[in-house]
Amino acid sequence: MEKISVKVCTGTTCFVMGGAxxxxxxxxxxxxxxxxxxxxGSPCLGLCSINWEYSKAPYVKVNEAVVNEATVEKVLAEIxxxxxxx
Amino acid sequence: MNNIGQAIHLKKEILVRIIKAFLSDNFEKNxxxxxxxMRPKGIxxxxxxxxxxxxxIIKDRTIAGLGFPIEEDxxxxxxxxxxxxxxxxxxxxxxxxxxxxxxxKGCATNRIYVTDLCQGCVARPCQSVCKFGAVxxxxxxxxxxxxxxxxxxxxxxxxxxxxxVKISVPCEDSCPxxxxxxxxxxxxxxxxxxxINCGKxxxxxxxxxxxxxxxxxxxLKAMKSDKKVIAMIAPSVVGQFxxxxxxxxxxxxxxGFDDVYEVxxxxxxxxxxEAKEFTERMDEGQKFMTTxxxxxxxxxxxxxxxxxxxxxxxxxxxxYYTAEIVKKDFPDSVTVFISPCVAKRAECYENENxxxxxxFEEMGALFIAKQIEITACEQTNFVKECSKQARRFGITxxxxxxxxxxLNDETIIKPHIINGLNKESIKELKTIAKCGExxxxxxxxxxxCCEGGCIGGNATINNLKTSQKLIDSFADSSEDIKKIG
Numbered sequence: 262m263e264k265i266s267v268k269v270c271t272g273t274t275c276f277v278m279g280g281a282x283x284x285x286x287x288x289x290x291x292x293x294x295x296x297x298x299x300x301x302g303s304p305c306l307g308l309c310s311i312n313w314e315y316s317k318a319p320y321v322k323v324n325e326a327v328v329n330e331a332t333v334e335k336v337l338a339e340i341x342x343x344x345x346x347x
Numbered sequence: 348m349n350n351i352g353q354a355i356h357l358k359k360e361i362l363v364r365i366i367k368a369f370l371s372d373n374f375e376k377n378x379x380x381x382x383x384x385m386r387p388k389g390i391x392x393x394x395x396x397x398x399x400x401x402x403x404i405i406k407d408r409t410i411a412g413l414g415f416p417i418e419e420d421x422x423x424x425x426x427x428x429x430x431x432x433x434x435x436x437x438x439x440x441x442x443x444x445x446x447x448x449x450x451x452k453g454c455a456t457n458r459i460y461v462t463d464l465c466q467g468c469v470a471r472p473c474q475s476v477c478k479f480g481a482v483x484x485x486x487x488x489x490x491x492x493x494x495x496x497x498x499x500x501x502x503x504x505x506x507x508x509x510x511x512v513k514i515s516v517p518c519e520d521s522c523p524x525x526x527x528x529x530x531x532x533x534x535x536x537x538x539x540x541x542x543i544n545c546g547k548x549x550x551x552x553x554x555x556x557x558x559x560x561x562x563x564x565x566x567l568k569a570m571k572s573d574k575k576v577i578a579m580i581a582p583s584v585v586g587q588f589x590x591x592x593x594x595x596x597x598x599x600x601x602x603g604f605d606d607v608y609e610v611x612x613x614x615x616x617x618x619x620x621e622a623k624e625f626t627e628r629m630d631e632g633q634k635f636m637t638t639x640x641x642x643x644x645x646x647x648x649x650x651x652x653x654x655x656x657x658x659x660x661x662x663x664x665x666x667y668y669t670a671e672i673v674k675k676d677f678p679d680s681v682t683v684f685i686s687p688c689v690a691k692r693a694e695c696y697e698n699e700n701x702x703x704x705x706x707f708e709e710m711g712a713l714f715i716a717k718q719i720e721i722t723a724c725e726q727t728n729f730v731k732e733c734s735k736q737a738r739r740f741g742i743t744x745x746x747x748x749x750x751x752x753x754l755n756d757e758t759i760i761k762p763h764i765i766n767g768l769n770k771e772s773i774k775e776l777k778t779i780a781k782c783g784e785x786x787x788x789x790x791x792x793x794x795x796c797c798e799g800g801c802i803g804g805n806a807t808i809n810n811l812k813t814s815q816k817l818i819d820s821f822a823d824s825s826e827d828i829k830k831i832g
Contacts (some may be wrong), residue, residue: 273598273721276589277711278359305720323777330356 265298265343266335268322272305280319285333290340298340353394354555355708358408360385362563362712365412369567370716374434375427378413382406382426400449407447411558414565433564439703443544443560443692448534450556456529457516459496459503460488464510469488472512473502476770521551523768524651526728532706543646545768545796546689546805559689559806562703563713569681569770572601577677578604578667578705580685582611583741583801585818587687587707587808588714593726598719599710600727606677610684611733613668614640614740614749615831621662625791630760634659634784638746640664642690643796647768655780665740666691670700685710687741687804690796706806725747734828741801742815743767750829763789767798 267290270276290300297340300340307326308320317329361381368377382402386392395401409426413433432615453690461473474482474489481495482502489511491502503511518527518535525543526662527548535556537548569576578599580592588595596607617640628636639645639660648656666684675681683703684695695701697792705713714721736749747762763785765772776794779785785792797803799811807814 268564271589271722272721273589273711273714277708277808278356281587284809284813285556304722 265340266324267298268302268303269318270306271302271310272309274309275319278318283319283321283331286336348757358555359708359712361405361408361412362709365409366563366713366716369564375430375733379425379427381409381593388469393408400633404447404449407449408558409585411445412561413564414560416442416560417447438563439562441696442539443689444537445558445560446535446537447556447558447588450554450664451529451534452555454516455514456533457519458493458514459498459500459511460514461491461511464508465489466508472505476501517551517553518548518557518595521547523770523773541650543643543650544690544693545643549689549805558707561709563705563709566683566703566705575605575677575680576683577673577680578683578685579609579610579666579673580590580607580740581741581801582614583686583687583804584685584707586814587820588721590721590724593728596722596723596727597724598714598721600718601719608669608673609729609733610665610669610756611737611740612731613665615734615828616668616735617662617665618749618753618828621660621750624660624662625750629790636660638793640746641794641796642694643768644794646690646693651775655776658780670698674700687801687807688797689805707808708806711808733825734831735822735825736828738822738825742818743795743800745800746789749828750791760791761789761794763787765792765794768796
């Protein structure tokens with residue numbers, strides 16, 4: 262099974278619109294999934310400039326899937342979904 | 348703390364749009380269009396009954412963002428007129444909160460209520476426990492007479508079926524001084540005579556109905572003028588934005604400020620002065636002293652707790668000293684405090700060295716509107732580096748700790764910490780003032796209006812845990828207060 266990659270956008274827009282609270286994922290994901298999932302911060306993913314501007318920030322990418330208005334719970338749910346699919 | 352997710356998101360989005368409108372070639376028109384841009388024709392309605400109500404509420408929120416009280420709006424004035432008035436305004440007033448009363452409609456009044464779970468039991472403990480005769484049995488079920496009920500909640504506690512509940516009004520419950528009340532019409536009202544501007548109602552309302560009256564337009568106007576605009580960042584700003592504070596300084600300069608000062612610089616002065624004052628007071632035989640840097644606490648003293656005044660330190664706040672330095676360095680400048688909370692707006696209003704306040708949320712909105720990537724910015728140093736203790740001023744316990752570290756003999760101080768003002772802690776402060784001493788033998792009382800300290804302020808962006816961690820790691824890399832001249 263290939264590693265799942267989680268990229269948390271640390272661009273200004275995502276951070277201010279709620280991404281600050283996603284920093285918890287950096288502790289939570291390794292604890293919950295061990296080395297099956299890799300989590301990292303990412304410079305602006307460029308998603309806030311398309312699709313209804315900043316109103317869907319913060320964004321997180323779980324592999325190629327985009328989680329918008331991301332919360333810790335939404336990101337974990339997407340990871341679980343992808344693990345289930347593999 | 349920002350625990351009301353979507354409502355906060357909405358408020359920030361509106362601020363971004365107001366700033367973008369200001370920066371555009373037609374401020375008035377683009378401000379008028381904000382509700383329509385956010386809720387265009389044909390959109391699926393996210394929260395309210397219809398798109399028209401959504402737009403009306405967004406209009407109200409925009410009025411607060413432009414710096415006007417929502418309560419005084421008679422619905423006939425268009426947002427473009429408000430935008431025009433905001434541009435023409437030369438003064439701000441001392442009322443910093445405003446309530447979007449249209450949002451109060453969904454919220455039931457504060458009372459004790461018997462739910463359908465009432466089994467109409469034989470024991471009827473609710474009836475026998477009530478000292479006010481407010482509980483009667485009608486059609487085999489308990490009913491509460493709200494005229495007689497004193498909301499003591501004894502019936503709630505004794506019901507074996509947990510059938511009786513207290514219906515909460517979050518803004519009322521959160522207010523430590525009883526300044527917010529839903530009136531007969533069902534709308535929340537703030538009594539400004541009582542209000543200490545703590546901002547707890549802003550964080551508590553799940554409808555996001557309480558707003559700060561923003562000064563963002565006044566600040567943007569100053570940036571456009573010939574005057575220098577100098578920002579003073581609260582110590583609690585660390586961890587509120589991506590990147591470090593040296594990158595933040597560059598980002599702020601790119602956003603339109605001419606220079607940026609750390610308020611921690613003033614915190615070093617506050618700590619040293621307060622330590623000296625503490626020693627003197629103890630030598631004079633006083634049993635305790637309280638700190639004086641929290642704006643919410645200072646308002647509480649003034650409006651509700653004058654009896655504690657003799658025990659409150661006369662030392663000024665870190666912001667006071669910082670603003671004094673800035674005005675000396677730039678005499679004709681416009682000064683802006685970058686704030687974690689609304690309470691500081693009241694302090695700044697009373698200090699002629701400080702012109703405006705911009706909340707962390709508003710600064711975030713400014714960065715978004717100007718598309719500034721903080722992590723991509725170079726680092727800019729501050730003229731003066733601050734101590735580790737000063738940089739922890741915004742965390743509960745940080746003020747007492749810095750006073751302690753500034754003393755020659757650190758063993759003489761025993762801190763007692765009030766971590767957040769609420770009805771209980773205010774009672775405790777009243778008792779301490781009445782007795783003239785702390786019952787636990789402590790001799791310095793640090794009072795923080797917000798739980799967690801300034802990092803728990805109503806306008807913060809990051810959560811308590813993460814921001815505390817980030818401040819701690821930044822502070823650990825800074826010098827000790829005894830080594831800062």
